[in-house]
Amino acid sequence: MNQPNFGGDGYQTEQEMRRWAAAVEEKAQRYQEMQAEVARVSVTESSRDDVVRVTVDATGAVTDLVISDKHRDLAGAELSTMVVTTMRRAQSRITDHVAEVMTRTVGDDQQTVTAVVDSYRQRFPEPEPEPERPTGSVVEEMQLGDVPEDDRPPTRRSRPRPPQDDDDDWGGPPILT
Template sequence: MSEPIFGGDGAHTEENIRRWAANVEAKAERYQQMQQQVTAVSASAESRDGVVRVTVDSAGAVTDLQITDDARRMSGAGLTEAVLTTMRQAQAGLRDKVAEVMSATVGDDPETVNAVLSAYQERFPDPEAEERAEQPPADEDFNGDTYLR
């Protein structure tokens, strides 16, 4: 949005001020819509075995947790891990939904879009990417065998 050019004749200046004010008002409206829509975002994820389903709100807080009767076959530690992993997957899913809202409402402001999405990325990293980063690389020189005996 360009700044109004003031000066010249009074009617021209007044029209420029009106146009500038309307643009500012429209932009503020779009940002308010973005905020309302982001606040309404939620995401869900289901564990690989289908035992756990978690839904989180835009802040990443759990709003729904469903555990099937198949959980009886799991250890307490296994169920805990399934719940936490599924919750992290749901939280990571927020980024894509927020990105859609940002693109639709304030997509013409890449600095704001990038700042918000970066904050979501930092707060809710992809759990599968973290898992891959934690795994040591395969030792290809020895075909999985150790040279220590």
């Protein structure tokens, strides 16, 4: 935005002031529009096998979390990892949406656009790739000979049983037959 030129006569100065005030007002409206649109940004992401679906808002806060019944096949730790990974992937996509809003509304102020988008990139970096889920066909093999002697569990050695003594019935007939 150009600064007004106040060096002329009274009429010219007044016109410059009006033009400058109108430009400031127009810019303020664009920034309010940008702020409102950024506040409406929402991103939904699903896990690879659709067990988890997470929606986040422009601040990165989770606004919706859906876990399908397929979760019953997962261990708790695996489900937790899937939720966090899906959430982080959704958060990392916020930056693209905010950049699009910023460019469309206040794109002529490249310094502000760059500062805001960079801030989002720092807050919501790209997540690590989602770990592969093992399939039912994976078989792990372990051989006892591969375990170092120090790591082997102690073996139980059975003690020989004492010989049966007929005096256990204290002279009467056996109780159990």
